[in-house]
Amino acid sequence: xxxxxxxxxxxxxxxxxxxxxIGGVQLEHHAGAFGHxxxxxxxxxxxxxxxxxANLEDxxxxxxxxxxxxxxxxxxxxxxxxxxxxxxxxxxxxxxxxMLCLEAPKIKPYIPAMKENIAKAAGIDIDDISIKAxxxxxxxxxxRQEGVVAYAVCLIEKP
Numbered sequence: 001x002x003x004x005x006x007x008x009x010x011x012x013x014x015x016x017x018x019x020x021x022i023g024g025v026q027l028e029h030h031a032g033a034f035g036h037x038x039x040x041x042x043x044x045x046x047x048x049x050x051x052x053x054a055n056l057e058d059x060x061x062x063x064x065x066x067x068x069x070x071x072x073x074x075x076x077x078x079x080x081x082x083x084x085x086x087x088x089x090x091x092x093x094x095x096x097x098x099m100l101c102l103e104a105p106k107i108k109p110y111i112p113a114m115k116e117n118i119a120k121a122a123g124i125d126i127d128d129i130s131i132k133a134x135x136x137x138x139x140x141x142x143x144r145q146e147g148v149v150a151y152a153v154c155l156i157e158k159p
Contacts, residue, residue: 002158004091006053010044011149014102022100022107022148023114023131024076024121029105033148036065040075042098042131045152046118047075047082050093053156054086076121083122086156094155095128102148107133 012033014020020032021040033039047059056062062085063070063078070078083093096118100107111131119126136142142149 003094004053004156004158006049006051006154006156008045008048008050008052008152008154009150010041010048011147012039012041013147014145020105021075022150023098023110024074024117025110025113027105027107027110031145037063037070037073037078038075041148041150042100042114042152043075043079043118043121045150046096046098046122046154047079049096049152049154050079050082050086050156053154054089054091056082056085056089076117079118079121089158091156091158093122093124094157095124095130096122096152096154097130098132098150098152100131100133100148100150101136101142102133103135103138103143103145107131 014031015034016031018032020027020029021038023042115129141147
């Protein structure tokens, strides 16, 4: 059996009046992440972790922000596509561990729904997904609520 680990990172600007989608969940907040797709920073980090683990380039390679096909698309659809690419190489997804860094809003109430959405899109058990959140203690662009960051790792296996 071959076991590999992938790491993903993503960052998006936060802008007033934009929807704030994380883990496929619309957060209640006055501002949200700005991007070509739905700007779901957590799912983007997960996608890059999966793609990296399987040596399949990155999200920019598969879903370029210059392609109108991906404009406004749900990042959960992109995650489904990443899992398809993974399976085409003979791998299965073992688990996902995600970490968000933002000042507001508080993420804890949304985590169960995020895990459910990601589990469904990734085709894995909800118990194989961990999502955590922290602040940046009011420092830097995160502390000023100008941006949001996500990190993710995943384990993939090939028999």
